[in-house]
Amino acid sequence: MAKLPISIQAMEASCCVTVLPRKKRIVYSSWIWVLTFMIYCSYHLSRKPISVVKNVLHQNCSSLTPPENVNASVDPTWCDWKPFDGANAPTLLSTVDSSFLFAYAFGMFLSGIVAERVDLRLFLSFGMVLSGLFCAMFGLGYILKIHNIGYYIAAQVMCGLVQTTGWPGVVSCLGNWFGKGKRGLIMGIWNSHTSLGNILGTLIAASFVTYNWGLSFIVPGLIIAGLGVVVFFFMVPEPAMVGLPNPNKKMELEGTSSPHTRRRQMVGEFADTSDEERASLMANESPAIYDDKIKVVCVEAQESKEEKAIGFLEALKIPGVIEFSFCLFFAKLVSYTFLYWLPNYILYQTNYGPEESANLSTFFDMGAIIGGIMAGLVSDYTGMPAATCSIMLIAAIPMMYVYQTFCTVSLGINIFLLVVVGILVNGPYSLITTAVSADLGTHQSLNGNAKALATVSAVIDGTGSIGAALGPQIAGPISSYGWQYVFDMLMVSDVLALLLLTRLVLREIQRWRIRRREAAPARL
Template sequence: MNLILFICLFTNQLIQIYITYILDGSDAQASQLLGQLDSAFLFAYAAAMFVSGFVAERVNLRYFLAFGMLFSGTFSYLFGIAKTYNIHDLWYFIIVQGLAGIVQTTGWPGVVTVVGNWFGKSKRGLIFGIWNSHTSIGNILGSLVAGAYVEYDWSLSFIIPGLIMGVAGFIIFLFLVAHPSDVGCISPNNTDRKKYKRLKDQTTGGDTSPTSNSETEETESLIEEQEVQRRISERSYLLPNNQSRYGQQAIGFFGALKIPGVVEFSFSLFFAKLVSYTFLYWLPLYVHASTTMGAALSADLSTLFDVGGIAGAIAAGFLSDCTNMPAATCAVMLILAIPGMFVYQHFGTIHIGLNVVLLIIVGFLVNGPYALITTSVSAELGTHSSLEGNSKALATVTAIIDGTGSIGAAVGPLLAGYVQSQYSWHSVFIMLMLSDVFALVLLLRLVRRELSWLRQRRREERIE
């Protein structure tokens, strides 16, 4: 699963390095054209994400992810062969980038749904936190490995990942098990899981205690239902009707919006992802402009932001599991990120060692909430109690949340470029800190609800 999104992020990171060579322009021209390519990819990705989640709930996820990988590899390959065929038309690259953004939306809602299908709520935050490290690893390796073909053949930087994605898509097509029922297992999100296991043990002799006729009938009914689900899953339709192949009705777009917390987390992610992607796209340039480091060293140093992001994602997931308060976990990290960015801007340029430490801390605090919302929170809301056990909302909810966040990811770098050119880097950091404030404000109602739940639980514990 990590391979899908890792390669997509890796490929997009390469594009930032090679645009100067592709279009044979100056650095200034390259920056302007890169902004247009970034926008083509990010806005296409954000717009298509909402549709992708809707489709993912209604198709076989094995096919969905496999074809998404194959097409992603194809567009990566098409980007690379521009050098072979001496293509210098900007519209060619914009179209390829836009189409790549569309097909890559298959990855996030599809993969989050598959992981959510296989893992229950226990330690979900930690599992998703570790899993989400692929985003930062992809960014890091994309920056470090991108220079390998600068002097040799930059087209291979896109052709080779494209071939890898094609092979990975074929492997996924052959071996991915999208849902436990596909192999006769019970979903960890099934509310009847424990009762089914107990009753089946009684029927098969695992428990010799006597059972009533009603229990026996209930056992046979549950076992028969599981057998029907297993047989249905073996047919593996590519496009089943709105009734899901797991016997549940796929939720609609507006139905997903009614789930408590979806709207708040979606708009909070808009601002959180705006901050994260602004750092992703502009940090190497900021480090180069604000220090005496060369361009190559600045790019290498900027990867430390993603190193901190890996730790932040894992820590946020772990804290969310321990407290069962994801909104409060995000709020605390957002609060700490604001002074963290202020300190980095004012003191990070003093010494390279201090820059390293502060950059890791900022990456930890900025990426933690972003990672938690796009993974564990999305999976939690996709199996919310208001759905009454229906798990056919995972992809739709994930797409709504991440799609809204992706709009912020598209707006952030563009807005940062305008603010920096018209004002200064200081103004860019003010913009980022205000964005974190907005993300925090949007979560306050959920935080208040979680704190109320915590006080009630403590009162009940004292009474007991």
């Protein structure tokens, strides 16, 4: 088992020994919820700057006033940053986007397998420090006056690879602390870290973009690296590390109800433990604390004997993993196209400048927060996650057409439509990557094996990330012919995502009808 960080060891030794298990669980689970929220918020915060900065890497220089020392007639691309100063700039910017996204997508499959086999605390902390380093590396291109496209692609590839530590790490950690109960709502609220990170990343990048776009990357890089240090000293990825049972495992102690009898049974079962451990088991403690320790010992013994991290093919055999993975492929394609190109779309369709366009795009992310919570709440209430995703996908298709048509009417209409589109586009994406992934990672077919969360979430998110890589890559060249073609691509993608869920939706409807028939006699 992974070791506790020194800071948590000190806390356990000084003040937590006498705390009742229930209160102790509340304290630790709340802290893990907040910490993992901040962790993934910082991951997205460091991904967002490129969508803001691309508006100054390539601009319409003829519409701007050049400085006194610049002759615009001699250098018509004076406001652009080489090598993004040519007619092929949209393609180059798409390549930069996709360098990160393809590296992220393919690295994710390996990262999930590694996360199941190492200390999640070290896995996340080192990943975050390296993410900060490579994020800042892109911004250093401005300070060091680098104009080589290979440099920026290399920075994005390295950043994409190390950022794969984030999602399997936080989902696995959170899943270890929270059972299935209200997982949809809990994770729906928790998943707002993605949109909040996008919003903060946009605002930070926009505040520097007009006079020093290098800081748009360096500042977010410092934030995620600094938080990685916090993770190193204060993360507790598994409840058993602090003497608490894993909520995803059920361990019933057989025998009499007498706590003294159960103690004797446990000492017999764990006769190979040390004298100090046996003395601890037999110590005069309250039954509640003692019984909880018994459960932890049982869990640890079961883990050491039975649990093994599953592989890629084993993850694919879990019912629903394939359908939700390919659905996420298209759902994430749509979401990430908005993520990477929405500020640019607003810039060219309206009269707003780069900073204003970036700030306006944050309303899409505000809608995404609402959409994630709504999807989780409805999924919890109905027990039908596939149907929940399908309804939102159906509504998103015409709403994207409405936004494309009416976004230029007024600022108020643009904001309203951005929020609605954000709700509908990101609701399914949020639900699949959080509650659905966690549920499938603890599916009953795994027989209680908790060593599958990171692998399953990585398989699903990795497949989705391939779509996320393709969307922006396709959108750049297509936008040269007209933005209406980009929106056509997004609407078709949502239709395909919807079709992939058909079998699961029909199965959920069938189960719902069975439940209604079984409940009918009780109502009578």
